[in-house]
Structure formats: C-alpha cells, structure tokens
Amino acid sequence: GQSLEQPSEVTAVEGAIVQINCTYQTSGFYGLSWYQQHDGGAPTFLSYNALDGLEETGRFSSFLSRSDSYGYLLLQELQMKDSASYFCAVNPYSGAGSYQLTFGKGTKLSVIP
Amino acid sequence: DADVTQTPRNRITKTGKRIMLECSQTKGHDRMYWYRQDPGLGLQLIYYSFDVKDINKGEISDGYSVSRQAQAKFSLSLESAIPNQTALYFCATSDRLQDTQYFGPGTRLTVL
Numbered sequence: 001g002q003s004l005e006q007p008s009e010v011t012a013v014e015g016a017i018v019q020i021n022c023t024y025q026t027s028g029f030y031g032l033s034w035y036q037q038h039d040g041g042a043p044t045f046l047s048y049n050a051l052d053g054l055e056e057t058g059r060f061s062s063f064l065s066r067s068d069s070y071g072y073l074l075l076q077e078l079q080m081k082d083s084a085s086y087f088c089a090v091n092p093y094s095g096a097g098s099y100q101l102t103f104g105k106g107t108k109l110s111v112i113p
Numbered sequence: 114d115a116d117v118t119q120t121p122r123n124r125i126t127k128t129g130k131r132i133m134l135e136c137s138q139t140k141g142h143d144r145m146y147w148y149r150q151d152p153g154l155g156l157q158l159i160y161y162s163f164d165v166k167d168i169n170k171g172e173i174s175d176g177y178s179v180s181r182q183a184q185a186k187f188s189l190s191l192e193s194a195i196p197n198q199t200a201l202y203f204c205a206t207s208d209r210l211q212d213t214q215y216f217g218p219g220t221r222l223t224v225l
Contacts, residue, residue, distance in 0.1 A: 031212060042216040043214075044216070045214065087156070101212075103156045104155050105153065
C-alpha cells in the first residue's frame with residue numbers, strides 16, 4: 001500500500017519562502033505530483049517529479065529523493081493568493097499503469113501580511 | 114467554458130434516496146475518475162475508467178456505482194444514500210500521455 005505524510009498546517013509571511021514536506025511509504029511509484037486547492041475550489045496541478053532532483057516552475061519548485069522517500073514543494077516570494085491547501089500525490093505501480101493517484105491529506109498554508 | 118463540468122454543484126438529499134452525479138469533459142481525454150473529499154482529508158479514489166468499455170474500482174467503491182456513457186461522460190451513482198456519504202465529490206480527467214489530472218469544480222453532497 002501507499003501512505004503519504006504532510007504537515008497539516010503551515011503559516012508563513014508574505015514575501016517569504018516556505019517548504020512543504022511530503023514523506024511517503026510506498027512499494028513503488030512512477031512520480032510525485034503536487035496539487036493546489038483553494039477553499040471551495042478544485043485541485044489544480046502544480047508540479048510533477050518523475051526523477052530525483054528539483055523541478056522549477058516560476059515561483060514554485062518541487063523536489064524528489066527516492067532514496068530518502070521524501071519530497072517537498074518550495075514556494076518563493078509568497079503572495080496572499082498562495083493561501084490554499086497543497087497535496088502531494090503518487091501514482092503507484094499497478095497493472096493499470098501510472099494513472100491512479102494516491103493523495104496525502106494536504107497541508108493548509110496560511111500566508112500572513 | 115470549463116473543460117470539466119459537474120452537475121449538480123450542490124445537492125441535499127435524504128437517507129435511502131438514489132442520487133446521480135454527472136461529469137462531462139471537452140478535453141478529449143480517455144481517462145476519467147471520481148474522487149471523494151472529506152474535511153481535512155485528501156482525495157480518495159472511488160472509481161476510474163480508462164475508456165468507455167473499461168471501469169475499475171478505486172479504494173472506496175462500496176456504496177457507489179458508475180457509468181461511462183461516452184468518452185466525454187462519466188456518472189457516479191449512490192443507489193441508497195447514507196449520511197456518511199456526505200462529502201465533496203470531484204470528477205477528474207487525464208490523457209494517456211500525461212500523469213496530470215484535471216479536476217471539475219466539485220459537487221457538494223449532503224445526505225440527511
């Protein structure tokens with residue numbers, strides 16, 4: 001089976017940098033994804049790591065280390081609109097291929113002035 | 114227009130009633146999914162479909178059924194709703210070349 005652990009809440013100051021960690025126990029997976037969800041909204045895709053290392057997309061970066069069973073999402077130059085929940089997810093190896101996602105419980109990020 | 118739409122957006126019903134939630138997409142994706150989200154929890158996969166003739170159970174399929182009427186349409190049914198099925202339900206799609214999933218706006222279901 002798979003389980004993903006994330007902090008339930010994080011608070012950070014506008015303009016700062018915040019890192020949201022995701023540790024996992026899984027028998028094997030294709031990649032680690034990150035999704036953002038604003039209150040009352042739908043999850044939207046942010047980033048995907050198929051390989052170890054850092055992926056950068058604008059102010060957001062994501063990192064994966066398979067040897068450490070660990071990944072993180074890094075948000076730079078925080079803005080008030082970044083206040084949302086952030087979910088890590090893995091697509092585990094299965095007979096059906098790589099298209100099922102198992103989600104963590106999410107981290108609620110609050111950006112304060 | 115939204116690429117993934119869900120109807121209804123909100124529904125209140127009583128225990129024992131049959132409920133159908135509908136999902137339509139204009140993205141041309143083969144793969145469609147139904148998730149459930151409870152407060153403070155992540156998304157749990159109910160059912161998924163890789164094409165019209167392929168339906169698969171997810172991790173929490175008990176009490177739910179689905180129908181893939183066309184490539185663009187995937188419906189979720191609760192045959193006899195119960196209060197612990199009160200939740201936010203999301204439909205999602207993906208194509209065969211990418212792992213990214215695109216979510217609909219969600220349906221908030223309350224079972225009294």
